[in-house]
Amino acid sequence: MGIQAPLGFEDHLPDRMPIWRRIEETARKVAETYGYREMRTPLLESTELFIRSVGEVTDIVEKEMFTFDKGEKDSLTLRPELTASFVRACVEHGLFKKKAFQKLFYVGANFRKERPQKGRLRQFHQFGVEALGATDPLLDAETVLLALRFLEELGVPGVKTKVNSIGCPNCRPKYRDALKAKFAPIIGQFCENCRRRFDRNVFRILDCKVEKDVALTADAPRVQDSLCADCLAHDKAFVEALTRAGCDHKQDPRLVRGFDYYTRTVYEFTASGLGAQDAIGGGGRYDNLIEEMGGDKAGAVGFAIGLERVVIALEAAGKAPEEEWFSTRVFVTHIGPETRGPAFDLVRQLRGEGVAADMDYEGRSLKAQMRSANRVKAPWVVIIGGDELAKGVVKLRDMGKSEEVEVKPGELAGRVRE
RNA sequence: GUGGGUAUAGCUCAACCUGGCUAGAGCAUCAGAUUGUGGCUCUGAACGUUGCGGGUUCGAAUCCCGUUACCCACCCCA
Numbered sequence: 353m354g355i356q357a358p359l360g361f362e363d364h365l366p367d368r369m370p371i372w373r374r375i376e377e378t379a380r381k382v383a384e385t386y387g388y389r390e391m392r393t394p395l396l397e398s399t400e401l402f403i404r405s406v407g408e409v410t411d412i413v414e415k416e417m418f419t420f421d422k423g424e425k426d427s428l429t430l431r432p433e434l435t436a437s438f439v440r441a442c443v444e445h446g447l448f449k450k451k452a453f454q455k456l457f458y459v460g461a462n463f464r465k466e467r468p469q470k471g472r473l474r475q476f477h478q479f480g481v482e483a484l485g486a487t488d489p490l491l492d493a494e495t496v497l498l499a500l501r502f503l504e505e506l507g508v509p510g511v512k513t514k515v516n517s518i519g520c521p522n523c524r525p526k527y528r529d530a531l532k533a534k535f536a537p538i539i540g541q542f543c544e545n546c547r548r549r550f551d552r553n554v555f556r557i558l559d560c561k562v563e564k565d566v567a568l569t570a571d572a573p574r575v576q577d578s579l580c581a582d583c584l585a586h587d588k589a590f591v592e593a594l595t596r597a598g599c600d601h602k603q604d605p606r607l608v609r610g611f612d613y614y615t616r617t618v619y620e621f622t623a624s625g626l627g628a629q630d631a632i633g634g635g636g637r638y639d640n641l642i643e644e645m646g647g648d649k650a651g652a653v654g655f656a657i658g659l660e661r662v663v664i665a666l667e668a669a670g671k672a673p674e675e676e677w678f679s680t681r682v683f684v685t686h687i688g689p690e691t692r693g694p695a696f697d698l699v700r701q702l703r704g705e706g707v708a709a710d711m712d713y714e715g716r717s718l719k720a721q722m723r724s725a726n727r728v729k730a731p732w733v734v735i736i737g738g739d740e741l742a743k744g745v746v747k748l749r750d751m752g753k754s755e756e757v758e759v760k761p762g763e764l765a766g767r768v769r770e
Numbered sequence: 771g772u773g774g775g776u777a778u779a780g781c782u783c784a785a786c787c788u789g790g791c792u793a794g795a796g797c798a799u800c801a802g803a804u805u806g807u808g809g810c811u812c813u814g815a816a817c818g819u820u821g822c823g824g825g826u827u828c829g830a831a832u833c834c835c836g837u838u839a840c841c842c843a844c845c846c847c848a
Binding site (some may be wrong): 633716 | 772801802806807808809839840842843844847
Protein backbone atom coordinates (compact mmCIF):
# COMPACT_ATOMS: atom_id res chain seq x y z
CA MET A 353 0.00 0.00 0.00
CA GLY A 354 1.21 3.48 -0.81
CA ILE A 355 0.76 6.62 1.19
CA GLN A 356 -2.13 6.47 3.63
CA ALA A 357 -4.09 9.21 5.34
CA PRO A 358 -2.48 10.19 8.64
CA LEU A 359 -3.53 8.24 11.73
CA GLY A 360 -6.87 9.45 12.96
CA PHE A 361 -7.65 11.42 9.80
CA GLU A 362 -10.52 10.21 7.64
CA ASP A 363 -11.49 10.55 4.01
CA HIS A 364 -15.13 11.23 3.28
CA LEU A 365 -15.73 9.38 0.01
CA PRO A 366 -18.73 10.32 -2.17
CA ASP A 367 -20.89 7.55 -0.70
CA ARG A 368 -20.45 9.11 2.74
CA MET A 369 -21.57 12.54 1.69
CA PRO A 370 -25.36 12.18 1.92
CA ILE A 371 -25.27 11.75 5.67
CA TRP A 372 -22.76 14.53 6.19
CA ARG A 373 -24.73 16.90 4.04
CA ARG A 374 -27.90 16.07 5.90
CA ILE A 375 -26.25 16.68 9.24
CA GLU A 376 -24.68 19.97 8.20
CA GLU A 377 -27.82 21.22 6.51
CA THR A 378 -29.88 20.35 9.57
CA ALA A 379 -27.39 22.17 11.79
CA ARG A 380 -27.59 25.33 9.72
CA LYS A 381 -31.35 25.21 9.46
CA VAL A 382 -31.94 24.68 13.16
CA ALA A 383 -29.36 27.24 14.28
CA GLU A 384 -30.84 29.83 11.97
CA THR A 385 -34.32 29.05 13.22
CA TYR A 386 -33.06 30.04 16.65
CA GLY A 387 -31.49 33.26 15.40
CA TYR A 388 -27.85 32.25 15.23
CA ARG A 389 -25.54 33.37 12.44
CA GLU A 390 -22.78 31.25 10.94
CA MET A 391 -19.16 32.30 11.37
CA ARG A 392 -15.86 30.74 10.37
CA THR A 393 -12.49 31.20 12.01
CA PRO A 394 -9.04 29.82 11.10
CA LEU A 395 -8.10 26.22 11.70
CA LEU A 396 -4.80 27.44 13.08
CA GLU A 397 -4.58 29.77 16.05
CA SER A 398 -1.91 31.10 18.33
CA THR A 399 -1.10 28.41 20.89
CA GLU A 400 -1.43 31.05 23.58
CA LEU A 401 -5.15 31.36 22.85
CA PHE A 402 -5.89 27.83 24.03
CA ILE A 403 -3.51 27.93 26.97
CA ARG A 404 -5.30 30.99 28.28
CA SER A 405 -8.85 29.85 27.58
CA VAL A 406 -8.95 26.10 28.05
CA GLY A 407 -6.48 26.10 30.93
CA GLU A 408 -2.78 25.42 31.23
CA VAL A 409 -2.93 22.26 33.31
CA THR A 410 -5.72 20.52 31.43
CA ASP A 411 -4.79 17.36 29.54
CA ILE A 412 -5.89 18.91 26.30
CA VAL A 413 -3.32 21.67 26.50
CA GLU A 414 -0.62 19.55 28.07
CA LYS A 415 -0.48 16.75 25.55
CA GLU A 416 -3.44 16.56 23.21
CA MET A 417 -2.97 19.48 20.85
CA PHE A 418 -1.36 19.59 17.42
CA THR A 419 1.16 22.30 18.11
CA PHE A 420 3.86 23.68 15.83
CA ASP A 421 7.01 25.29 17.22
CA LYS A 422 5.96 24.33 20.70
CA GLY A 423 7.41 26.56 23.38
CA GLU A 424 8.29 29.36 21.00
CA LYS A 425 6.65 32.72 21.20
CA ASP A 426 4.79 32.55 17.89
CA SER A 427 3.80 28.91 18.30
CA LEU A 428 0.65 27.87 16.42
CA THR A 429 -1.89 25.15 17.18
CA LEU A 430 -4.60 23.40 15.18
CA ARG A 431 -7.77 24.35 17.03
CA PRO A 432 -8.98 21.74 19.53
CA GLU A 433 -12.29 23.55 19.97
CA LEU A 434 -13.97 26.68 18.69
CA THR A 435 -15.28 28.64 21.65
CA ALA A 436 -11.96 30.37 22.28
CA SER A 437 -11.59 31.22 18.60
CA PHE A 438 -15.07 32.72 18.47
CA VAL A 439 -14.45 34.91 21.49
CA ARG A 440 -11.09 35.96 20.07
CA ALA A 441 -12.61 36.86 16.71
CA CYS A 442 -15.48 38.84 18.27
CA VAL A 443 -13.10 40.84 20.43
CA GLU A 444 -10.56 41.32 17.64
CA HIS A 445 -13.10 42.67 15.18
CA GLY A 446 -15.03 44.73 17.67
CA LEU A 447 -18.25 42.81 17.15
CA PHE A 448 -19.25 43.58 20.72
CA LYS A 449 -18.83 47.32 20.06
CA LYS A 450 -21.20 47.04 17.15
CA LYS A 451 -23.66 44.98 19.14
CA ALA A 452 -23.05 43.76 22.68
CA PHE A 453 -25.01 40.55 22.15
CA GLN A 454 -24.03 38.07 19.44
CA LYS A 455 -25.59 34.74 18.58
CA LEU A 456 -23.22 32.72 16.40
CA PHE A 457 -22.74 29.16 15.24
CA TYR A 458 -20.20 27.01 13.44
CA VAL A 459 -19.83 23.71 11.64
CA GLY A 460 -16.24 22.73 11.22
CA ALA A 461 -13.14 20.65 11.88
CA ASN A 462 -11.19 20.45 15.11
CA PHE A 463 -8.06 18.49 16.00
CA ARG A 464 -6.76 16.50 18.92
CA LYS A 465 -3.48 14.60 19.09
CA GLU A 466 -4.78 11.51 20.83
CA ARG A 467 -4.77 7.84 20.09
CA PRO A 468 -7.87 7.35 17.93
CA GLN A 469 -10.73 5.06 18.85
CA LYS A 470 -14.38 4.71 17.97
CA GLY A 471 -15.92 8.17 17.86
CA ARG A 472 -12.66 9.86 18.62
CA LEU A 473 -10.57 10.88 15.65
CA ARG A 474 -7.67 13.26 15.40
CA GLN A 475 -9.61 15.39 12.97
CA PHE A 476 -13.18 15.59 14.12
CA HIS A 477 -16.09 17.88 13.32
CA GLN A 478 -18.40 19.81 15.49
CA PHE A 479 -21.56 21.80 15.26
CA GLY A 480 -21.75 24.40 17.98
CA VAL A 481 -23.41 27.62 18.95
CA GLU A 482 -22.26 30.50 21.14
CA ALA A 483 -24.53 33.15 22.64
CA LEU A 484 -22.09 35.84 23.61
CA GLY A 485 -22.69 38.93 25.72
CA ALA A 486 -25.60 38.08 28.03
CA THR A 487 -26.12 36.24 31.30
CA ASP A 488 -29.82 35.46 31.07
CA PRO A 489 -30.37 31.84 32.23
CA LEU A 490 -33.05 31.59 29.53
CA LEU A 491 -30.18 31.61 27.06
CA ASP A 492 -28.67 28.57 28.75
CA ALA A 493 -32.01 26.88 28.21
CA GLU A 494 -32.22 28.09 24.62
CA THR A 495 -28.91 26.49 23.73
CA VAL A 496 -29.95 23.19 25.30
CA LEU A 497 -33.24 23.23 23.42
CA LEU A 498 -31.47 24.08 20.19
CA ALA A 499 -29.07 21.16 20.59
CA LEU A 500 -31.91 18.77 21.36
CA ARG A 501 -33.91 20.02 18.42
CA PHE A 502 -30.96 19.34 16.15
CA LEU A 503 -30.50 15.79 17.49
CA GLU A 504 -34.21 15.12 17.36
CA GLU A 505 -34.62 16.37 13.83
CA LEU A 506 -31.89 14.01 12.66
CA GLY A 507 -33.40 11.13 14.61
CA VAL A 508 -30.48 10.46 16.95
CA PRO A 509 -31.73 7.71 19.28
CA GLY A 510 -31.63 7.55 23.05
CA VAL A 511 -30.63 11.14 23.72
CA LYS A 512 -30.34 12.01 27.39
CA THR A 513 -29.61 15.40 28.89
CA LYS A 514 -27.69 15.99 32.09
CA VAL A 515 -27.36 19.41 33.65
CA ASN A 516 -25.48 20.84 36.59
CA SER A 517 -24.00 24.03 37.94
CA ILE A 518 -20.35 24.27 38.85
CA GLY A 519 -20.59 27.73 40.36
CA CYS A 520 -18.50 30.80 39.72
CA PRO A 521 -14.98 31.82 40.79
CA ASN A 522 -16.49 32.94 44.08
CA CYS A 523 -18.20 29.75 45.13
CA ARG A 524 -16.32 27.08 43.20
CA PRO A 525 -13.24 27.11 45.47
CA LYS A 526 -15.54 26.67 48.41
CA TYR A 527 -16.90 23.49 46.87
CA ARG A 528 -13.44 22.27 45.98
CA ASP A 529 -12.35 22.73 49.58
CA ALA A 530 -15.43 20.93 50.84
CA LEU A 531 -14.75 17.97 48.58
CA LYS A 532 -11.12 17.84 49.56
CA ALA A 533 -11.98 17.98 53.23
CA LYS A 534 -14.41 15.12 52.75
CA PHE A 535 -12.12 12.90 50.69
CA ALA A 536 -8.77 13.59 52.36
CA PRO A 537 -9.21 11.13 55.27
CA ILE A 538 -10.41 8.32 52.99
CA ILE A 539 -8.46 8.98 49.81
CA GLY A 540 -6.47 5.79 50.29
CA GLN A 541 -9.59 3.72 49.65
CA PHE A 542 -10.16 5.20 46.17
CA CYS A 543 -8.88 3.77 42.91
CA GLU A 544 -5.50 4.76 41.61
CA ASN A 545 -6.96 7.24 39.15
CA CYS A 546 -8.96 9.02 41.77
CA ARG A 547 -5.96 9.30 44.05
CA ARG A 548 -4.29 11.18 41.20
CA ARG A 549 -7.42 13.25 40.59
CA PHE A 550 -7.45 14.38 44.18
CA ASP A 551 -4.62 16.82 43.55
CA ARG A 552 -5.16 17.37 39.90
CA ASN A 553 -8.89 17.97 39.64
CA VAL A 554 -10.82 16.79 42.65
CA PHE A 555 -14.17 17.33 40.88
CA ARG A 556 -13.47 14.47 38.52
CA ILE A 557 -13.56 11.98 41.39
CA LEU A 558 -17.32 12.46 41.27
CA ASP A 559 -17.22 11.29 37.67
CA CYS A 560 -15.49 7.99 38.47
CA LYS A 561 -17.21 4.82 37.25
CA VAL A 562 -15.51 2.39 39.63
CA GLU A 563 -18.27 0.95 41.80
CA LYS A 564 -16.35 1.17 45.04
CA ASP A 565 -15.61 4.83 44.39
CA VAL A 566 -19.19 5.66 43.50
CA ALA A 567 -20.18 4.28 46.88
CA LEU A 568 -17.49 6.28 48.63
CA THR A 569 -18.76 9.49 47.06
CA ALA A 570 -22.39 8.80 47.84
CA ASP A 571 -22.52 11.23 50.73
CA ALA A 572 -20.07 13.73 49.26
CA PRO A 573 -20.97 17.39 49.62
CA ARG A 574 -23.41 18.58 46.95
CA VAL A 575 -22.41 21.44 44.76
CA GLN A 576 -25.74 23.12 45.35
CA ASP A 577 -24.82 23.53 49.02
CA SER A 578 -21.74 25.53 48.11
CA LEU A 579 -23.21 27.77 45.40
CA CYS A 580 -23.50 31.48 46.11
CA ALA A 581 -26.93 33.09 46.03
CA ASP A 582 -26.50 34.40 42.47
CA CYS A 583 -25.36 31.06 41.07
CA LEU A 584 -28.17 29.29 42.86
CA ALA A 585 -30.75 31.67 41.42
CA HIS A 586 -29.25 31.29 37.96
CA ASP A 587 -29.33 27.51 38.17
CA LYS A 588 -32.90 27.55 39.41
CA ALA A 589 -34.06 29.77 36.56
CA PHE A 590 -32.24 27.62 34.01
CA VAL A 591 -33.74 24.39 35.25
CA GLU A 592 -37.20 25.95 35.48
CA ALA A 593 -36.96 27.15 31.91
CA LEU A 594 -36.09 23.65 30.73
CA THR A 595 -38.97 22.19 32.69
CA ARG A 596 -41.37 24.78 31.35
CA ALA A 597 -40.26 23.91 27.83
CA GLY A 598 -41.12 20.29 28.52
CA CYS A 599 -37.50 19.32 28.13
CA ASP A 600 -36.65 15.98 29.68
CA HIS A 601 -33.45 16.45 31.66
CA LYS A 602 -31.70 15.09 34.69
CA GLN A 603 -29.88 17.14 37.28
CA ASP A 604 -26.59 15.43 37.85
CA PRO A 605 -24.47 16.87 40.67
CA ARG A 606 -21.60 14.71 39.44
CA LEU A 607 -21.41 16.33 36.04
CA VAL A 608 -18.19 18.29 35.67
CA ARG A 609 -16.45 19.53 32.57
CA GLY A 610 -12.82 19.62 31.60
CA PHE A 611 -12.29 23.21 30.60
CA ASP A 612 -11.21 25.92 32.98
CA TYR A 613 -13.48 28.54 31.44
CA TYR A 614 -16.82 27.07 32.43
CA THR A 615 -18.89 28.82 35.09
CA ARG A 616 -22.32 28.06 36.47
CA THR A 617 -24.33 26.04 33.96
CA VAL A 618 -22.82 22.90 32.44
CA TYR A 619 -24.67 20.25 30.48
CA GLU A 620 -24.01 17.12 28.49
CA PHE A 621 -25.87 14.97 25.97
CA THR A 622 -25.45 11.24 25.61
CA ALA A 623 -26.89 8.91 22.99
CA SER A 624 -27.09 5.18 22.42
CA GLY A 625 -24.98 3.13 20.06
CA LEU A 626 -21.77 5.06 20.54
CA GLY A 627 -19.56 2.46 22.21
CA ALA A 628 -17.29 3.61 24.99
CA GLN A 629 -17.70 7.23 24.03
CA ASP A 630 -21.34 7.82 24.77
CA ALA A 631 -21.22 11.60 25.06
CA ILE A 632 -22.46 13.21 21.88
CA GLY A 633 -22.08 16.82 22.93
CA GLY A 634 -21.90 19.22 25.78
CA GLY A 635 -21.62 22.79 26.74
CA GLY A 636 -22.14 25.38 29.34
CA ARG A 637 -21.70 28.93 30.44
CA TYR A 638 -18.43 30.83 30.45
CA ASP A 639 -18.95 34.22 32.01
CA ASN A 640 -15.31 35.25 32.34
CA LEU A 641 -13.77 34.22 29.07
CA ILE A 642 -14.64 37.32 27.05
CA GLU A 643 -13.01 39.55 29.62
CA GLU A 644 -9.99 37.27 29.81
CA MET A 645 -9.65 37.55 26.06
CA GLY A 646 -9.47 41.32 26.31
CA GLY A 647 -13.13 42.21 25.92
CA ASP A 648 -15.49 43.82 28.36
CA LYS A 649 -16.94 41.74 31.13
CA ALA A 650 -19.79 39.83 29.51
CA GLY A 651 -21.36 36.44 29.98
CA ALA A 652 -21.73 33.76 27.35
CA VAL A 653 -23.05 30.24 26.88
CA GLY A 654 -22.74 27.62 24.18
CA PHE A 655 -22.39 23.97 23.24
CA ALA A 656 -20.56 21.73 20.80
CA ILE A 657 -21.80 18.47 19.32
CA GLY A 658 -19.44 15.86 17.89
CA LEU A 659 -20.63 15.10 14.38
CA GLU A 660 -18.72 11.84 13.94
CA ARG A 661 -20.63 10.60 16.94
CA VAL A 662 -23.88 11.76 15.41
CA VAL A 663 -23.02 9.72 12.33
CA ILE A 664 -22.24 6.65 14.46
CA ALA A 665 -25.47 7.00 16.42
CA LEU A 666 -27.56 7.39 13.25
CA GLU A 667 -25.91 4.44 11.55
CA ALA A 668 -26.34 2.26 14.62
CA ALA A 669 -30.02 3.11 14.57
CA GLY A 670 -30.31 2.48 10.85
CA LYS A 671 -31.31 6.07 10.26
CA ALA A 672 -28.47 7.07 7.99
CA PRO A 673 -29.53 7.72 4.40
CA GLU A 674 -28.29 4.84 2.28
CA GLU A 675 -29.28 6.07 -1.15
CA GLU A 676 -26.33 7.04 -3.22
CA TRP A 677 -26.62 10.60 -4.26
CA PHE A 678 -26.37 11.65 -7.91
CA SER A 679 -27.21 14.92 -9.52
CA THR A 680 -27.38 14.19 -13.24
CA ARG A 681 -30.79 14.97 -14.71
CA VAL A 682 -30.04 14.25 -18.35
CA PHE A 683 -27.53 11.77 -19.67
CA VAL A 684 -26.71 12.32 -23.32
CA THR A 685 -25.76 9.18 -25.23
CA HIS A 686 -24.18 9.14 -28.65
CA ILE A 687 -23.72 6.50 -31.35
CA GLY A 688 -20.68 6.70 -33.53
CA PRO A 689 -17.81 9.17 -33.72
CA GLU A 690 -19.72 11.78 -35.73
CA THR A 691 -22.24 12.22 -32.92
CA ARG A 692 -19.73 12.84 -30.14
CA GLY A 693 -19.31 16.50 -31.02
CA PRO A 694 -23.05 17.22 -31.23
CA ALA A 695 -23.57 15.35 -27.95
CA PHE A 696 -20.95 17.49 -26.28
CA ASP A 697 -22.58 20.62 -27.70
CA LEU A 698 -25.93 19.53 -26.34
CA VAL A 699 -24.55 18.80 -22.88
CA ARG A 700 -22.89 22.18 -22.84
CA GLN A 701 -26.12 23.88 -23.90
CA LEU A 702 -28.19 22.09 -21.22
CA ARG A 703 -25.69 22.94 -18.50
CA GLY A 704 -25.77 26.54 -19.68
CA GLU A 705 -29.51 26.53 -19.04
CA GLY A 706 -28.99 25.18 -15.56
CA VAL A 707 -29.85 21.55 -16.28
CA ALA A 708 -27.46 19.01 -14.75
CA ALA A 709 -26.25 17.06 -17.77
CA ASP A 710 -23.51 14.55 -18.43
CA MET A 711 -22.30 12.19 -21.14
CA ASP A 712 -19.95 9.30 -21.82
CA TYR A 713 -16.27 10.06 -22.32
CA GLU A 714 -15.00 6.48 -22.51
CA GLY A 715 -16.19 5.65 -26.01
CA ARG A 716 -18.51 2.93 -24.80
CA SER A 717 -21.38 1.20 -26.54
CA LEU A 718 -24.89 2.58 -26.41
CA LYS A 719 -25.88 -0.22 -24.07
CA ALA A 720 -23.03 0.67 -21.76
CA GLN A 721 -23.98 4.34 -21.93
CA MET A 722 -27.53 3.42 -20.96
CA ARG A 723 -26.15 1.49 -18.02
CA SER A 724 -24.15 4.53 -16.97
CA ALA A 725 -27.25 6.68 -17.18
CA ASN A 726 -29.17 4.19 -15.10
CA ARG A 727 -26.45 3.97 -12.52
CA VAL A 728 -26.40 7.71 -11.91
CA LYS A 729 -30.19 7.57 -11.72
CA ALA A 730 -30.66 10.11 -14.48
CA PRO A 731 -34.41 10.49 -15.06
CA TRP A 732 -33.87 11.45 -18.69
CA VAL A 733 -31.65 10.09 -21.44
CA VAL A 734 -31.02 11.78 -24.77
CA ILE A 735 -29.99 9.59 -27.69
CA ILE A 736 -28.18 11.05 -30.66
CA GLY A 737 -27.43 8.67 -33.52
CA GLY A 738 -26.85 9.12 -37.22
CA ASP A 739 -30.60 9.02 -37.95
CA GLU A 740 -31.42 11.72 -35.47
CA LEU A 741 -28.52 13.84 -36.64
CA ALA A 742 -29.81 13.65 -40.22
CA LYS A 743 -33.33 14.64 -39.15
CA GLY A 744 -32.14 17.43 -36.87
CA VAL A 745 -33.83 15.94 -33.81
CA VAL A 746 -32.84 13.93 -30.75
CA LYS A 747 -34.58 11.07 -28.98
CA LEU A 748 -35.63 11.82 -25.45
CA ARG A 749 -36.16 8.81 -23.22
CA ASP A 750 -38.09 8.93 -19.99
CA MET A 751 -36.22 6.39 -17.88
CA GLY A 752 -39.06 5.93 -15.42
CA LYS A 753 -41.72 5.23 -18.05
CA SER A 754 -39.38 3.72 -20.64
CA GLU A 755 -40.96 5.92 -23.30
CA GLU A 756 -39.24 7.77 -26.10
CA VAL A 757 -40.17 10.78 -28.21
CA GLU A 758 -38.33 12.77 -30.83
CA VAL A 759 -37.81 16.41 -29.95
CA LYS A 760 -35.92 19.39 -31.29
CA PRO A 761 -32.73 20.12 -29.38
CA GLY A 762 -34.01 23.56 -28.42
CA GLU A 763 -37.02 22.11 -26.60
CA LEU A 764 -34.97 19.80 -24.41
CA ALA A 765 -34.24 22.04 -21.45
CA GLY A 766 -37.90 22.92 -21.05
CA ARG A 767 -39.07 19.28 -21.20
CA VAL A 768 -36.62 17.79 -18.74
CA ARG A 769 -37.17 20.46 -16.14
CA GLU A 770 -40.74 19.30 -15.51
C1' G B 771 1.87 6.75 26.87
C1' U B 772 -0.44 1.43 28.10
C1' G B 773 -3.09 -3.21 26.90
C1' G B 774 -5.62 -6.49 23.51
C1' G B 775 -7.15 -7.79 18.49
C1' U B 776 -6.78 -7.86 13.20
C1' A B 777 -4.10 -7.82 8.40
C1' U B 778 -6.07 -12.66 1.94
C1' A B 779 -9.32 -9.25 -4.95
C1' G B 780 -12.11 -2.42 -5.10
C1' C B 781 -15.63 -4.08 -0.67
C1' U B 782 -17.35 -8.20 2.81
C1' C B 783 -15.23 -12.69 3.84
C1' A B 784 -13.49 -18.34 3.07
C1' A B 785 -9.06 -21.47 3.07
C1' C B 786 -4.98 -21.07 8.52
C1' C B 787 -6.09 -24.94 14.04
C1' U B 788 -4.63 -30.35 11.18
C1' G B 789 1.61 -26.82 5.78
C1' G B 790 0.64 -30.02 -0.25
C1' C B 791 -2.36 -29.34 -7.25
C1' U B 792 -3.43 -23.01 -11.07
C1' A B 793 -5.67 -19.07 -2.99
C1' G B 794 -11.99 -19.42 -3.56
C1' A B 795 -17.10 -17.05 -2.98
C1' G B 796 -20.70 -13.03 -2.81
C1' C B 797 -21.14 -7.90 -4.08
C1' A B 798 -19.03 -4.33 -7.33
C1' U B 799 -16.50 -3.72 -12.34
C1' C B 800 -16.20 -4.93 -17.67
C1' A B 801 -18.20 -7.66 -21.91
C1' G B 802 -21.92 -10.66 -24.42
C1' A B 803 -27.31 -12.88 -24.74
C1' U B 804 -29.01 -11.18 -33.53
C1' U B 805 -28.84 -4.99 -36.28
C1' G B 806 -29.01 1.63 -32.15
C1' U B 807 -31.52 1.10 -25.80
C1' G B 808 -30.92 0.90 -18.79
C1' G B 809 -32.97 -1.90 -14.43
C1' C B 810 -34.29 -8.15 -13.62
C1' U B 811 -32.07 -12.74 -15.32
C1' C B 812 -28.30 -15.84 -17.66
C1' U B 813 -23.22 -16.54 -19.58
C1' G B 814 -18.30 -15.13 -19.58
C1' A B 815 -13.91 -12.06 -18.40
C1' A B 816 -10.65 -9.22 -15.59
C1' C B 817 -8.97 -8.44 -10.77
C1' G B 818 -4.12 -11.06 -5.48
C1' U B 819 3.95 -10.08 -4.56
C1' U B 820 -2.06 -13.50 1.07
C1' G B 821 0.71 -5.93 4.92
C1' C B 822 6.24 -6.12 4.82
C1' G B 823 11.05 -8.70 6.11
C1' G B 824 13.41 -12.96 7.67
C1' G B 825 13.40 -18.20 9.49
C1' U B 826 11.83 -23.61 9.59
C1' U B 827 10.55 -27.10 5.53
C1' C B 828 11.18 -30.91 -0.31
C1' G B 829 7.02 -27.39 -0.04
C1' A B 830 4.34 -21.61 3.78
C1' A B 831 -1.73 -17.63 3.14
C1' U B 832 -1.10 -21.66 6.84
C1' C B 833 4.21 -22.85 11.66
C1' C B 834 8.17 -19.43 14.19
C1' C B 835 10.61 -14.52 14.91
C1' G B 836 10.70 -9.50 13.76
C1' U B 837 8.45 -5.16 11.73
C1' U B 838 4.66 -1.82 10.03
C1' A B 839 -0.29 -0.39 9.62
C1' C B 840 -5.11 -0.28 11.26
C1' C B 841 -9.06 -1.33 14.87
C1' C B 842 -10.94 -1.65 19.86
C1' A B 843 -10.13 -0.36 24.76
C1' C B 844 -7.41 2.22 28.91
C1' C B 845 -5.72 7.22 30.41
C1' C B 846 -8.30 11.69 29.48
C1' C B 847 -12.15 14.01 27.31
C1' A B 848 -13.41 18.80 23.31
